[in-house]
Amino acid sequence: MAADESSVATASFSMEAKKEAMVTTNILEMRNITKTFPGVKALQDVSIEVKRGHIHAICGENGAGKSTLMKVLSGVYPHGTYDGEILFEDKPVEFRNINDSEASGVVIIHQELALSPYLSIAENIFLGNEQQSSGWIDWNKTNLEAAKLLARVGLKDNPITKVMDIGVGKQQLVEIAKALSKEVKLLILDEPTAALNDEDSAHLLDLMKHLREQGITSIIISHKLNEIKAVADEVTIIRDGKKIETLDMHSDVISEERIIKGMVGRDLESRFPDHTPHIGEEMLRVEDWTVHHPLDHAREVVKQANIYVRAGEIVGIAGLMGAGRTELAMSVFGHSYGYNISGKVYKQGVEIKTNTVSAAIGHGLAYATEDRKHYGLNLIEDIKRNVSAAALEKLARAGWVDGNKEIVVAEGYRKDMNIKAPSVDALTGKLSGGNQQKVVLSKWMYSNPDVLILDEPTRGIDVGAKYEIYGIINRLADEGKGVIVISSELPELLGICDRIYTLAEGRITADVSRADASAEHLMQYMTQERKDQE
């Protein structure tokens, strides 16, 4: 099993060569795939070839058709609902559903993890594939086999641990262990590191390389170009439902800029718009802010944090997952998180109370969440009602809402923010990530705050839309607002912020100006506390 890549490739090559004269090293070929939805061509004549034992990346903007292509491959869209053919291990396949594709060794791991939180790791791994003896579940075998699979993905946790008790990073590994239990030949990972911190991401990427050595082919969909550069053997770029090109990551020296160019169809001279800050007086200051965990009351999640932001200033907060970034922001914004919160908040030098969300909004604060779908938007409601949600009273007289004015306001933001939707009556649940984020930002801009806290404003958003979001952030700062940006992506913070705080284990460990900051430098401070403790 632990044979290296080349020997696996040659072994299978020579074996098959005897059988057939025409042989390829491709494990998968998708030929001329066209998939149409009513009124929309999601995929148009897309052909890709994935080489056995390689890591093949698929890149493209949101809505380009990457996920659709993978759904066609895995049988989510059954054979017959698309045109074109799929060859898996040189044989034409017609998957009617996920079970079909999994039986052939094609396993897809979706962006949103599909684990049951109340079941154990072992139960999750063998869910639908229970280890039985004469019709009864054999728990010893279940846990033993699970432990073996966990070892393969480098997870040391006990298989009887409940999934809810392990972090997102480990959950991702459990998903991969589950895939391995199904004798996977082709593993498809849809945005596997989107929710992971840098450490967990690095571990996952190492695991992918390790699986490659074991002969497992992977397809990875990712927005993070540095990761693609680190692991992929080839990159296929899709734009507007069409395949643009496949780049060999070994033969050419492919830069991130080269990939971006393919994705957006133009050169992005810079990934961050130019911006000259005009910094004014102090807007918001948080002093001695301490927050306890809502369930584990003894644990301090944020410890005596002091931060401030000035008018026109963009301040970043960098920290690893679990450092307390979101907890800090949400506790300040209406005590939306935490227990026994202490500390003081000053707005333009005057102490204010932000104990409830409406009080915080009343004092000119806004918080755009990192989790749009669960905390930011009402997905079954349209754009206009989401835009007005935080400032409905601005549209109302004596408790009655002016629906026409609401449409005008929302329409203004749709044009201004370049939200791609037929009208403001479109449901937000049907928009792409970038457009959803623009709706969230519109909502907070309409509440006309003085300080905006943007938590992961570009998570899950494609490069082109990111650029637009950065432009909006700059504009907000130029209007004299104080902007706080929380982000897991250091290049992003370095690209847009005037000043960056680092947070480690709930403590502010540094306050660095843009000029002095570098990724290495910030990473040191972000991991400082842990090193001190060790």
Place this chain on the structure above:
Amino acid sequence: MSDIRVKEVSTGGGIRSAFNYLAGQLRQIGLFIALIVIIIFFEIATPGITLKPINVSNLIVQNSYILILAIGMVMVIIAGHIDLSVGSVVAFTGAMAGVMITQWHLPWFVAIVLCLILGAVVGMWQGFWIAYFKIPAFIVTLAGMLTFRGLTQIALQNEQISPFPDEFRALGSGFLPDLGGGQSFLEPLTVILGVLAVLLLVVQAIRGRAARKKYNVEDEPFAWYITKLAFTTVLILLVTYLLASYRGTPIVLVVLGLLVVVYSAVMNRSVFGRHIYAIGGNLNAAALSGVKTQRVTFLLFVNMGVIASLAGLVFTAQLNLANPKAGDGFELDAIAAVFIGGAAVTGGIGTVTGAIIGGLIIGILNNGMSILGVGSEYQQLIKGLVLLAAVAFDVYNKRRSGGH
């Protein structure tokens, strides 16, 4: 990540855009068509009895309390909750009205006001546990279903109370005074009210369209706007004609009409109503947008309590009887009406008019099958299948339109 493509909507009233608009309204139109098909079916099958003036009048009067309950229930369900206690609250307020009037000898109007306040207190009790103590509404109102039934039996000492004064009974079974003195072919006051309602509707529609034009907001296709207006006008005039040729306007119809107008406005246009939709659609997002979710939930149940007590008064007045077993199963009829009317089990979706049409569909099924002499066992069976079919249609529709 959904693959959405920008589709430019053509300006101008092309047939295509009109069609797209109608497709978007499919659910509302479908519900309405279903109601009309059912009416026509029974009109032919009975034959001719369903739309007789006396039957239409009875239909409205006999279903009024379920329709009133459905208005409160749809709001609760939009917010993502449920209320199982309304049947018992109907019985409880009816019982208390009986006790107040016949044992305490309070004037009937004082009893009505006190009963509505009692409904509000019931709502506060349940709202407190749901909104502030965070116990699921299913549990709290299941408990309420038992407690208020118990309180009803205690209040009535398991006896029935009857009769009630005529003024009180008018709330359930009375009619507005006949201006023609019973001599005219059509009762004049009903005709006046019907015409007034049509005029108000037309003026409102024209003003709304003018306002949208002023704001330069894209409007529904003109042909559809006219069709809808003409259709509603004909419908109102038809009901007016039928009622005017019998005994005139039932008082409870006036009450119901006011409730529908006021609560439709509340749900569409008031901040309170919009917060209810926001909470049902995504509770966390609503809370983080500054919606006072606990207060809204609390008020929602207070409102439900008042509406349930009003339904209880109407029901008691209609039967001229306070009965410990009153209102049994009303909660299920009201909930069924709401779901037939297109509300989502998960919250966030539903309308007051939908719930009313849903209630009417159930009412007409009951009425028509009773006229036809269908046994109650088959009535139950058919109503069950109608509820299932309505929701199945919804689910199918959602899936077809590219949901998940």
